[in-house]
Amino acid sequence: MDHRTVGDLMTHHVVRVRPDTPYKAIVRKLTEYEITAVPVVDGGGRVVGMVSQADLMPKAAGLSAASARPRPGPPGGRPVPETGAKAEGVRAADLMTSRPVCARPDWTVAEAALVMTERNLGRLPVVDEAEVLVGIVSRGDILRVYLRDDAAIRSEIELDVLWRCLGLSPSAVRVRVSQGQVTLTGTVEADDAGVLPVIGRLCRSVDGVVSVQRRVSCLRTGTESTAASGTR
Amino acid sequence: MDHRTVGDLMTHHVVRVRPDTPYKAIVRKLTEYEITAVPVVDGGGRVVGMVSQADLMPKAAGLSAASARPRPGPPGGRPVPETGAKAEGVRAADLMTSRPVCARPDWTVAEAALVMTERNLGRLPVVDEAEVLVGIVSRGDILRVYLRDDAAIRSEIELDVLWRCLGLSPSAVRVRVSQGQVTLTGTVEADDAGVLPVIGRLCRSVDGVVSVQRRVSCLRTGTESTAASGTR
Numbered sequence: 168m169d170h171r172t173v174g175d176l177m178t179h180h181v182v183r184v185r186p187d188t189p190y191k192a193i194v195r196k197l198t199e200y201e202i203t204a205v206p207v208v209d210g211g212g213r214v215v216g217m218v219s220q221a222d223l224m225p226k227a228a229g230l231s232a233a234s235a236r237p238r239p240g241p242p243g244g245r246p247v248p249e250t251g252a253k254a255e256g257v258r259a260a261d262l263m264t265s266r267p268v269c270a271r272p273d274w275t276v277a278e279a280a281l282v283m284t285e286r287n288l289g290r291l292p293v294v295d296e297a298e299v300l301v302g303i304v305s306r307g308d309i310l311r312v313y314l315r316d317d318a319a320i321r322s323e324i325e326l327d328v329l330w331r332c333l334g335l336s337p338s339a340v341r342v343r344v345s346q347g348q349v350t351l352t353g354t355v356e357a358d359d360a361g362v363l364p365v366i367g368r369l370c371r372s373v374d375g376v377v378s379v380q381r382r383v384s385c386l387r388t389g390t391e392s393t394a395a396s397g398t399r
Numbered sequence: 400m401d402h403r404t405v406g407d408l409m410t411h412h413v414v415r416v417r418p419d420t421p422y423k424a425i426v427r428k429l430t431e432y433e434i435t436a437v438p439v440v441d442g443g444g445r446v447v448g449m450v451s452q453a454d455l456m457p458k459a460a461g462l463s464a465a466s467a468r469p470r471p472g473p474p475g476g477r478p479v480p481e482t483g484a485k486a487e488g489v490r491a492a493d494l495m496t497s498r499p500v501c502a503r504p505d506w507t508v509a510e511a512a513l514v515m516t517e518r519n520l521g522r523l524p525v526v527d528e529a530e531v532l533v534g535i536v537s538r539g540d541i542l543r544v545y546l547r548d549d550a551a552i553r554s555e556i557e558l559d560v561l562w563r564c565l566g567l568s569p570s571a572v573r574v575r576v577s578q579g580q581v582t583l584t585g586t587v588e589a590d591d592a593g594v595l596p597v598i599g600r601l602c603r604s605v606d607g608v609v610s611v612q613r614r615v616s617c618l619r620t621g622t623e624s625t626a627a628s629g630t631r
Contacts, residue, residue: 190610192578198546203539221521224541277460277461280457280461281461283456284457289453309459310429311426313423346421347422348489372461377489
């Protein structure tokens, strides 16, 4: 049950620009490194903004301050700077989102994923206590946990979740994993009935698990406890 | 003044998935091809949806149908399918945005950029008259027009805009281009005073132009007509 952290998944050597980097030099950097956004840092390496492909698009769309409509921000987030102003921008400081949401290296994958989902952000700069850039984590980095081998997932569920955490005998619950989708079948002792509500949630928290289908019954009552795919 | 079209910039060989492709296989495909989204096609090659990294994130965030908040859609666009439902999804059909906005190969770069900016979309599948997928165009493809060489931009402005289109003598207006930023200086004849309002707009429409600074005066009145950076 050792979850990977942002520090484990992030890219350490981060391409960056300065506030006075020109528009065309930003496009060149994004293209050369095949990235979709770049942090803007000050002289001390502190993150002062992010410029993404989306920030560069109003100019390509031929928008101007007069013609563009402002774009609403993500729920709970800062409003997105005016599209028209970005269409007129010629350097990073004009184009960037100021004071972007940053992650810390000790955040869990789920924490970073939640922030990125709720704010609809494609990547988070990762900073230390002094706000100095130490890495960047993207949706692609987060999703890579799902590339984990089915056999490794099965082994972690059998050993860490069922045996060490819940104290269930290996013969009681059978674990099958296919494409990250877990199916649990078997029967537990009456004394172990208490595990039934949490077994799905614990399996779901294992890195790389896509869904959990639980078909585990309890010996005393004989009542089978099943749940649909994705049960936690 | 031959503007590049979506057909010129799009990727022709498009990675695609089917509605029944499992979650993990989609993650593997996005990672393997280093892409952020993939079209979902039916048996006839027609686009029925798009699955992006953003659609896959709610699961990594540990969200469920019960816990997730719905996300508002882009202005004028369809509402984004419920985050919770996506967190439970195990195949493309559960995760995708149905009937996504598609482009046509004959769209101009500006048309595609406008749709992507207004709807906040990272890429558009490109389809023919029968809705069959023929390519995909991303923000990165669009922004590549800004990698155009300064000398090529200058040459197009001098020959196509000033000479062929506006009939101005090459000696009248001097063109400087640096980092895609155009500066026009000089003096035009009184008979050519009519070009002053449109000269900036025409230069701005040349592929790869980031901004236009116009310092061109008219001979008769001697009044210098200047405008700030980005004037169209």
